Amino acid sequence: MSLAIQGLTKAYGGLHVVSDVRFEVPKGALVGVIGPNGAGKSTLFSLITGFLAADAGDVAFEGRSLGRASPMERARSGMVRTFQVPREFSHLTVRENLMAAAPGQAGERLIDAFFRFGTVKAQEKEIAAKVEETIAFLRLAKVADVPAGRLSGGQKKLVELGRALMTGARMILLDEPFAGVNPVLIEELSVRIRELNERGIGFLIIEHDLPALNKLVSTLHVMDRGELIASGTPAEVLANPRVRDAYLGGAAA
Numbered sequence: 001m002s003l004a005i006q007g008l009t010k011a012y013g014g015l016h017v018v019s020d021v022r023f024e025v026p027k028g029a030l031v032g033v034i035g036p037n038g039a040g041k042s043t044l045f046s047l048i049t050g051f052l053a054a055d056a057g058d059v060a061f062e063g064r065s066l067g068r069a070s071p072m073e074r075a076r077s078g079m080v081r082t083f084q085v086p087r088e089f090s091h092l093t094v095r096e097n098l099m100a101a102a103p104g105q106a107g108e109r110l111i112d113a114f115f116r117f118g119t120v121k122a123q124e125k126e127i128a129a130k131v132e133e134t135i136a137f138l139r140l141a142k143v144a145d146v147p148a149g150r151l152s153g154g155q156k157k158l159v160e161l162g163r164a165l166m167t168g169a170r171m172i173l174l175d176e177p178f179a180g181v182n183p184v185l186i187e188e189l190s191v192r193i194r195e196l197n198e199r200g201i202g203f204l205i206i207e208h209d210l211p212a213l214n215k216l217v218s219t220l221h222v223m224d225r226g227e228l229i230a231s232g233t234p235a236e237v238l239a240n241p242r243v244r245d246a247y248l249g250g251a252a253a
């Protein structure tokens, strides 16, 4: 089991935003999380990735309890998230954004760099090669030297995915990857996600675009008012009366 979400709970004042949510994401799986606005999906992602401290519950990744590990420590262990609103550095180019996301750059510590010049050089070369490979894989060559702030919504999502890939993550949590993305790039992003999944990277995806999500995932988990109300294949979940009730008038998303 790759990721085990074990009773995560979070409240603000009296408002239970995430209540005892538990499910597992098998190694290399493609899994979706859906639910109406305000259901607690983004908060759940923040709890899983350590951006928020849970009131109760825990997360285990690849069999290891993460307890109070920071987002950085969780990323180092192989799990990262993207955000609904991409957090790219808008003044940096696409290439620089990818470069900056690489972990463990010895060059970050100048004293280390002074004493281990050869190591730094070798590592920089390795990172530069990975950046170029990621640019090619995501078809971003044409915009590699463009400041990220000038990209379209869809291109920004590709950069965000690229930044996650640069960390070497084996599990990537995507928060609304298709929001504000044109249909052509939605298809492009979906193809890339599928290819990465075939290479063994697991994905947990929050998305309101159910037709696009259902083409990707094998399992859906549904949240409503902080609770997990259904889990199953997309067909099973969407036929579930409780899920239909959760969405206004039974119209999914």
Ligand SMILES: Nc1ncnc2c1ncn2[C@@H]1O[C@H](COP(=O)(O)OP(=O)(O)OP(=O)(O)O)[C@@H](O)[C@H]1O
Residues within 6 Å of the ligand: 012, 017, 035, 036, 037, 038, 039, 040, 041, 042, 043, 044
């Ligand atoms: N820092 C906070 N303080 C108080 N309430 C919060 C805070 N963060 C989130 N909430 C509330 O928690 C609930 C869940 O928010 P969350 O963003 O996790 O939902 P969501 O399912 O991701 O929604 P959406 O689909 O609209 O992005 C909402 O009612 C929100 O107003």
